[in-house]
Structure formats: structure tokens, C-alpha cells
Amino acid sequence: MNLQKLIKQNIDIIKNVRRELHENAELAFNEHKTQKIILDFLNKLGIDTQICAKTGVVATINKGEACIGIRADMDALPINGVSHVCGHDFHMAVVLGAAMILKEIGYNKCIKFIFQPAEEGEGGALPMINEGVLKNPEVKAMVGFHVWPGVSVGKIEVTKGASMASADDFRIKFKGVGGHAAMPHICKNPIYPVIDFIETINIKSRIEQNPLNSHIVTVSAINGGSVPNAIAEEVEVMGTVRTFDNELRKKLRDDIEKVARLSAEKYNCEVEIDYRWQYPPLISNANLTELFIETTKSVMGKENVLPLEKTFAAEDFSFFAEKVPSVHFRLGISDCKLGLHPLHSPEFDASEEAILYGVYAICNFIISMYNEY
Numbered sequence: 001m002n003l004q005k006l007i008k009q010n011i012d013i014i015k016n017v018r019r020e021l022h023e024n025a026e027l028a029f030n031e032h033k034t035q036k037i038i039l040d041f042l043n044k045l046g047i048d049t050q051i052c053a054k055t056g057v058v059a060t061i062n063k064g065e066a067c068i069g070i071r072a073d074m075d076a077l078p079i080n081g082v083s084h085v086c087g088h089d090f091h092m093a094v095v096l097g098a099a100m101i102l103k104e105i106g107y108n109k110c111i112k113f114i115f116q117p118a119e120e121g122e123g124g125a126l127p128m129i130n131e132g133v134l135k136n137p138e139v140k141a142m143v144g145f146h147v148w149p150g151v152s153v154g155k156i157e158v159t160k161g162a163s164m165a166s167a168d169d170f171r172i173k174f175k176g177v178g179g180h181a182a183m184p185h186i187c188k189n190p191i192y193p194v195i196d197f198i199e200t201i202n203i204k205s206r207i208e209q210n211p212l213n214s215h216i217v218t219v220s221a222i223n224g225g226s227v228p229n230a231i232a233e234e235v236e237v238m239g240t241v242r243t244f245d246n247e248l249r250k251k252l253r254d255d256i257e258k259v260a261r262l263s264a265e266k267y268n269c270e271v272e273i274d275y276r277w278q279y280p281p282l283i284s285n286a287n288l289t290e291l292f293i294e295t296t297k298s299v300m301g302k303e304n305v306l307p308l309e310k311t312f313a314a315e316d317f318s319f320f321a322e323k324v325p326s327v328h329f330r331l332g333i334s335d336c337k338l339g340l341h342p343l344h345s346p347e348f349d350a351s352e353e354a355i356l357y358g359v360y361a362i363c364n365f366i367i368s369m370y371n372e373y
Contacts, residue, residue, distance in 0.1 A: 003367075004299075007101055007359050014100065014359065015352050017041055018093035025076035025084045028118035031055040034074050034092070038115050041096050045103050047113075053127040057115040060137070061103055064110030068366060069139040069324070070095055071317060073119035077344060085348040086120065087147035087333065094145070094331070094358035101363050109370045110137055116316075123279065125319040134323055141288055141369070142326035143362060144317040149339050151332035153353045156296060156361060157308035158329035160289035162244035164282035165216075167314035168253065168275065171238050172197070172260050175270040178233040190235040190269050194222060197237065197263040204255055215243035216312055217252060242312040244281045253277070282318040285325035292327045295368040296361050313343075331358045 007014075017037065024033040035055050042049050042059045049059045055074070060067065072095035076084045084090075092115060099113050114133055118124030133139075151157055174197075176188035198219050205217045217239065224235025241256070243249045257273050264271035297305045308330055317328055333339035333350035341347040 003101070003105075003363055004356075004360055006104065007097070007356055007363070010097070010100060010104070011356055014093055014097035014355055017096055018089050018352065018355060021089040021092050022084050025082050025089070027078060027082055028075045028120055028122050028124065029054050031074045031117050038074075038092065038096065042099060042113075045100055047099060047103060052131050052133050053117055053124050055117040056124060056128055058133055059099060059113040059115075060110065061099065062108055062110045064137050066140045067110035067112045067137045068369060069112045069114050069134070069142045069320070070098060070362060070366070071114040071116055071142060071144045071320060073116050073124070075118050075120050075124070077120055079344065080346050085345060086343050087348070087350055088119070090147045090331075090333070090350055090355065090358070091145070093355055094362065097355060097359040098362045098366070101359060102366065107367070111366060112137070112139060119316055123316040123319075125316040129319060129323060134320075139324050141285075142320045142324050143365065144320065144326060144328040145331050145358065145362075146315065146328070147333045147350055147354065148330035149342055149348070149350075150334055151330060152334050153332050153339070153351050154300070154357055155304045155306060155332040156300065156329050156357070157306045157332075158284070158289060158293060158296075158327065159307045160284050160286040162281050162283050163308055163310055163328060164315045164318065165242040165244055165310070165312040166246070166249050166281045166318075167279045168241045168249065168277055169238070170241070170256055170276065171236060171274040173234050173236045173272040174264055175234045175272070176231070176267070178231050181229045181231055184231060187231045188268050189231050190224065190233070190267075193263040193267040193269050193271070194224075194235050194237050196266060197260055200263065201256055201259050204259065205252060209248065213243075213245055213248055214310070215241070215245075215248055215252065217241050217256070242314070244310060246280060249281070279314040279316050280318045280322055282315050282328055283321055284327045285321070288325045288327045291369065292329065292365050295365050299364050300357070300361065329361070331361075
């Protein structure tokens with residue numbers, strides 16, 4: 001069996017479904033047309049499907065008590081109207097192509113194809129997990145990927161361990177006593193605990209952590225007051241926290257909450273803390289990743305399987321990677337003209353030639369994995 005040749009014979013079909021998905025881009029948990037396109041494609045292949053997490057799709061080939069899961073995210077962004085400027089149309093096409101090829105070669109092991117809604121913002125991975133997507137049959141390992149601008153078509157980036165950061169947000173309201181700005185002594189100005197909080201947490205997060213353990217605490221918004229001659233009743237400060245380490249993630253949350261309370265107390269104000277515990281860091285399993293690297297180099301060449309540089313951007317595939325051993329790689333989409341603009345940019349585009357290499361890498365890994373893992 002010449003796997004690459006078979007993919008090339010079917011690549012126009014896979015590219016066409018990518019274009020159809022691209023033309024029907026939809027926002028999180030509203031991927032109804034997207035869902036229908038995926039269901040129609042899989043049903044024509046004779047692959048069993050079911051609905052999960054409202055607009056998600058789960059497809060399984062072959063029976064078994066355990067299986068490998070392959071995930072693609074489905075939603076688009078409210079940019080250029082609504083559009084796939086994060087490459088999720090490519091993700092879906094690659095996974096549909098992998099299902100098509102594995103079905104065509106008569107692959108006889110159990111594989112689960114997971115099409116996940118709402119990766120952007122709300123997060124659809126956890127709802128799918130809560131609805132049992134990793135059960136019946138039990139998913140023993142997962143494969144995920146993301147198209148990556150600036151990486152050439154035909155190349156893949158992958159590294160064991162953390163590749164993307166956790167993403168947690170906070171909203172903290174400092175409440176004081178408003179009044180005339182000419183009489184600050186009879187007021188409790190909530191701006192001052194905000195200033196104290198920002199200065200303290202910036203210093204504390206730097207001097208108390210190992211500088212080699214990367215993290216970010218960013219204050220991104222301050223809202224309060226509207227005129228120069230009045231002290232506001234309350235001021236809200238918002239920000240985000242990113243790290244690659246779960247223990248540090250917990251400590252930073254505790255520090256932020258503690259500092260906020262102390263800053264409020266220092267200026268005789270009250271405080272309300274809304275700390276939103278969101279995506280964990282994305283951590284690829286060491287053994288699974290080493291196997292992926294070895295098997296992919298064997299067919300794509302050592303020079304085309306490269307290490308990746310971590311990013312503080314987040315990805316809710318991390319919830320799957322917390323539950324089962326997983327590997328997450330980056331698929332090159334750049335040629336001389338396409339794939340040069342960043343993800344989420346209104347100018348984002350990608351070379352369709354990347355689809356072949358995504359399907360090839362995944363199918364080759366799945367075939368190799370059941371023999372060796």
C-alpha cells in the first residue's frame with residue numbers, strides 16, 4: 001500500500017470539502033451547517049456517527065473496547081463577518097480525509113474521530129468529555145494538531161511536554177465610597193487599591209517565581225469613573241494569567257486573590273473577585289510524542305519534523321490531553337504567497353497543499369501506533 005499515493009488520488013475530494021466548510025463558517029455552538037457537512041461526508045463513507053455537545057460530531061470506525069481519538073475543532077471567529085481565520089476548516093478537512101483514507105484501506109482497528117465545537121472562547125472540549133466522548137469505546141490516546149503560519153508546507157513541528165499555555169482570566173471589583181473629588185477625605189477612592197494591586201502583583205509574580213518557569217500576568221483593562229470631579233464608587237480591573245506549569249498556575253491564582261484582598265483592606269475598600277479558571281496548559285505525552293516523531297520522520301524525512309517554540313496562546317485540546325496520553329503537533333501551511341499572516345488575523349490564509357501532509361502524518365501514525373504503542 002502506497003499511503004501517500006492513495007491520499008493524492010483523493011485529495012481533490014478532501015480539498016473540496018475544506019472549501020465547503022470554509023464557505024459555511026459558523027460561530028461557537030452554532031455550527032449547524034458545519035455539522036451537516038461533516039455528517040453527510042461521513043455517512044457517504046458508511047461511518048457510524050453521533051451528535052455530541054449540541055453541534056459536535058463523533059464518528060467511529062470498527063468495534064473495540066478501546067480506541068485512538070483524533071480531534072478537529074469546528075468553529076470560526078467573528079472576523080471578516082464570520083470566517084475561518086484560525087484554520088479550523090483545514091483541521092476538519094484533514095480529519096475527514098484521515099477517516100476517508102483509513103476506511104478505504106480497510107483499516108481494522110477502532111478509531112474515533114471527534115469534531116469539537118466551540119474551541120474559540122467558550123470551549124467545547126470539556127462539554128464533550130462530560131457527555132462521555134472518551135468512553136464507549138474508551139479512548140486510550142489522542143491526536144490533535146493546529147495549522148501554523150510561518151511553517152513551510154511539508155513540515156511539522158512537535159515537541160513532548162508543554163507547547164501552549166494555560167489561560168485564566170480575572171475580574172476584580174474594588175468598591176469604595178464615591179463623592180466629590182474636591183473632598184477626597186470623606187470618600188474611599190477605589191482607584192488606590194487598584195494601583196496597589198497592579199504594582200504588587202507585578203512585582204510579586206516576578207521576584208517569587210523561578211525566571212526559567214515562564215509565565216505572564218497581564219492587567220489588560222481598568223474601568224471606573226467617568227468625570228474629573230467625582231470619585232467613583234467602584235473600579236474594576238481585568239487581566240489574564242498564562243503559564244505552562246499547573247502548580248505555578250494554582251499559586252498565581254492564590255497570589256492574585258490574596259493581593260487583591262490585602263490591597264482593598266489597606267485602603268478600607270471592599271473587593272469582589274471573579275477568577276475564571278479556564279484552559280489548562282497543553283502538554284503532550286512524552287512516549288506518545290517520541291513515537292509520533294519517529295514514525296513521521298520515517299515517511300516525511302528528518303528535516304521536515306522540527307521542534308516547536310512554546311506559545312502563551314491557549315488551546316482547549318488541553319482538556320483531552322489531561323485525561324488521556326496525547327500528542328499535539330503543528331502543521332505547516334506556508335508557501336511563498338500563502339500562510340504568512342498570523343492566526344486570527346483578517347488576512348489569514350493557508351496553502352491547501354498542507355492538507356495532504358496532515359492526512360499523511362495522521363494516517364501513518366495511526367497505522368504505526370497500533371503496532372508499537
